[in-house]
Amino acid sequence: NAGVMQNPRHLVRRRGQEARLRCSPMKGHSHVYWYRQLPEEGLKFMVYLQKENIIDESGMPKERFSAEFPKEGPSILRIQQVVRGDSAAYFCASSPGVQGEQYFGPGTRLTVT
């Protein structure tokens, strides 16, 4: 049973460009969560999605950030017009239900130059 997949593992973008981060949950999991981790810090919740629905986006900045989890295909975290402060590791987790255990992917490390 494959784990949570994320790609790319590393992404370099210039200021002003767009970043697209992908997450494929574990088989059978329909709940996806995105977290951001700055160097030497814990993970901070961004957004929680089920198939085709955003359930909780309270941790996601209102501007430039968006997330989706379509009926078919991976969940996408999109950051428009990236700035240096967006440089971080972005982790996706999935669970079979809202109270189930969350399993994390390997992360995408975004560097904005």
Next chain:
Amino acid sequence: GQQLNQSPQSMFIQEGEDVSMNCTSSSIFNTWLWYKQDPGEGPVLLIALYKAGELTSNGRLTAQFGITRKDSFLNISASIPSDVGIYFCAGRLGAGGTSYGKLTFGQGTILTVHP
């Protein structure tokens, strides 16, 4: 919002020693989870706790869900070099409302094991 205070921030121990770390919260959590993160990787789930007072073991790891539901601790017995990494506690609120899926993480405990 909820905050988790995790301590100690870092530990330097000799191989074979036991380790203890803990998390405290200003909020009541319904679930406590402990994760380990290696450099460049995602967090790996070690132990999940669902009931106040619950004590759960996974090999050399033992974790407890505090009776007040505001704290948890993790013990590692007879440490080995591969225990090196960052350990995170995470809490989740109870059912009700849209916030009850997300995890709130502690700041992490960096563990170094000297052979």
